[in-house]
Amino acid sequence: MSGKIMSLTQAAALVQDGDMLALGGNALTRIPAAFVRELARQGRKDMRLVKTAGAYDVDLLCAAGAVAQTQTGYVGFENLFGLAPSYRLSVEEGRVQAVEHACSTVIAGLRASAYGLPSQPVAGLEGSDVAALTGFRQVKDPYTGESTYMVPRIRPRFAVLHVTYADAEGNARIDGGAFEDVLMSRAAESVILTAERIEETAFFVEKPDRTAVPAFMVQAVVHAPGGARPGGCHPFYDIDEDAVGAYLDSASGAESLRAHLDAWEERDHAGSAAASGSVV
Amino acid sequence: MSVALREGAAEDVRAAADRMAVFLSRFIRDGELVFHGVASPLPMAAVVMARNTHAPNLTYLNIPGGVDPKPSHLPGSTVARQLMEGALSYFTLTEIFDLSARGKLDLAFLGGAQIDARGDMNLSFIGDPASPKVRLPGGAGSAHILPTAGRTVLWRTVHDARSFPERCDFVTASGNVEAVVTPLCIFKKAEGRLRVKSIHQGVTADALRAATGFDLGDLEQTPTTPEPTDAERVALHAADPEGVRQREFI
Numbered sequence: 001m002s003g004k005i006m007s008l009t010q011a012a013a014l015v016q017d018g019d020m021l022a023l024g025g026n027a028l029t030r031i032p033a034a035f036v037r038e039l040a041r042q043g044r045k046d047m048r049l050v051k052t053a054g055a056y057d058v059d060l061l062c063a064a065g066a067v068a069q070t071q072t073g074y075v076g077f078e079n080l081f082g083l084a085p086s087y088r089l090s091v092e093e094g095r096v097q098a099v100e101h102a103c104s105t106v107i108a109g110l111r112a113s114a115y116g117l118p119s120q121p122v123a124g125l126e127g128s129d130v131a132a133l134t135g136f137r138q139v140k141d142p143y144t145g146e147s148t149y150m151v152p153r154i155r156p157r158f159a160v161l162h163v164t165y166a167d168a169e170g171n172a173r174i175d176g177g178a179f180e181d182v183l184m185s186r187a188a189e190s191v192i193l194t195a196e197r198i199e200e201t202a203f204f205v206e207k208p209d210r211t212a213v214p215a216f217m218v219q220a221v222v223h224a225p226g227g228a229r230p231g232g233c234h235p236f237y238d239i240d241e242d243a244v245g246a247y248l249d250s251a252s253g254a255e256s257l258r259a260h261l262d263a264w265e266e267r268d269h270a271g272s273a274a275a276s277g278s279v280v
Numbered sequence: 281m282s283v284a285l286r287e288g289a290a291e292d293v294r295a296a297a298d299r300m301a302v303f304l305s306r307f308i309r310d311g312e313l314v315f316h317g318v319a320s321p322l323p324m325a326a327v328v329m330a331r332n333t334h335a336p337n338l339t340y341l342n343i344p345g346g347v348d349p350k351p352s353h354l355p356g357s358t359v360a361r362q363l364m365e366g367a368l369s370y371f372t373l374t375e376i377f378d379l380s381a382r383g384k385l386d387l388a389f390l391g392g393a394q395i396d397a398r399g400d401m402n403l404s405f406i407g408d409p410a411s412p413k414v415r416l417p418g419g420a421g422s423a424h425i426l427p428t429a430g431r432t433v434l435w436r437t438v439h440d441a442r443s444f445p446e447r448c449d450f451v452t453a454s455g456n457v458e459a460v461v462t463p464l465c466i467f468k469k470a471e472g473r474l475r476v477k478s479i480h481q482g483v484t485a486d487a488l489r490a491a492t493g494f495d496l497g498d499l500e501q502t503p504t505t506p507e508p509t510d511a512e513r514v515a516l517h518a519a520d521p522e523g524v525r526q527r528e529f530i
Contacts, residue, residue: 104423
């Protein structure tokens with residue numbers, strides 16, 4: 001292996017304390033779970049997280065005390081397990097600043113960055129308290145005089161995306177729902193990929209229109225089979241509800257969270273260890 | 281929310297889930313573009329069943345982006361990969377927001393932790409946003425969809441005075457709400473305020489008043505919600521044989 005392939009340890013070390021990260025996937029589907037566990041193991045602090053709908057990824061980093069701010073439309077475990085306990089507690093205790101968004105305003109902020117603009121008009125929000133609370137300002141369109149809310153640019157340091165297929169240079173294909181991953185890759189300064197499968201470049205040449213993220217945008221590629229677990233990843237595996245439940249049981253204390261991170265450590269590193277020929 | 285398992289509770293949950301899924305499905309008109317989001321098992325079941333009852337020509341949109349999927353089974357997470365299965369095209373959440381902004385989304389289902397007398401909803405905070413008593417998940421797409429979609433139908437599986445206050449602690453979203461479906465009744469929004477359209481069978485007007493935090497006015501002439509028909513029950517059980525819709529209650 002060559003190119004931008006690196007170990008999970010090395011890729012997570014690219015992230016500095018205080019960085020803003022856009023996390024790919026949605027709720028419990030195709031989330032960069034192995035990557036956020038490694039950030040927690042490395043003791044990263046003051047992360048600023050961007051996501052439309054988060055669950056395990058945002059909650060785990062909150063449990064680890066790694067988060068200063070979230071910009072999200074939703075954080076929770078849906079009807080599987082309800083509220084996200086560590087996110088909730090961190091916000092209620094004032095340790096995490098939760099910037100209130102609609103999913104569409106997260107998207108608008110990312111679009112502003114992707115489009116090279118300072119802010120982005122967005123439809124909707126009328127009658128909602130979100131705009132006033134978060135400070136989205138209204139402007140008059142210079143042509144029609146119509147009022148519209150403007151969302152300031154959201155420019156993450158990295159988009160961290162768990163993709164189905166990547167090559168060593170960072171070309172990435174996403175099978176199944178791509179959610180906001182493609183937009184995140186364009187909005188961020190750089191991209192870190194974790195991938196279920198590392199494919200030869202010929203795989204991408206065959207159908208270049210299916211390459212969601214081109215190599216030139218990508219800084220690091222980690223082979224991380226199972227890297228979305230306990231979330232699901234089409235077409236390889238479904239959400240593991242028992243494992244999500246085990247996380248929620250462990251997230252309440254520092255020791256049990258450490259045990260959770262330890263329990264996943266070998267699996268998280270197995271792909272990159274195999275790729276580099278080292279022994280786990 | 282957890283439900284203490286008293287005798288008959290499982291039966292109550294089954295009945296309430298069936299009713300709410302069927303009642304939600306009745307708001308879908310044939311040929312409409314219909315959307316539900318995250319944490320939405322009841323609308324998911326309602327949309328899938330409606331294709332086999334009165335709305336065979338609906339178009340089903342969801343967050344994973346599968347247009348008109350034929351899921352092998354209904355997933356507990358309503359953004360899971362099953363909602364891409366059998367889809368012929370792919371339309372992302374971003375594109376769904378844009379569609380709604382253009383005025384082309386006919387109907388969306390959205391849930392609220394609080395729904396108030398004006399039909400506004402809260403999924404953000406209980407208490408003061410600066411120092412919340414409860415940090416709720418956030419409203420996902422609701423602040424965008426409520427004012428821009430042609431019609432929205434809200435639902436909540438708990439009907440009590442805290443969930444249905446005169447005014448929400450925080451208005452996450454406000455807009456084109458047609459109706460609200462609860463385990464006790466269906467509200468219709470008229471002249472800026474929720475009115476009881478019908479009360480479900482077995483629920484008394486007094487019980488409904490006691491469970492609601494805002495004034496309901498005169499309920500003398502309020503009809504009873506027609507129970508699910510045999511055809512609706514058959515279609516619902518075919519759409520969701522595993523009872524994923526019940527997960528909203530436990």
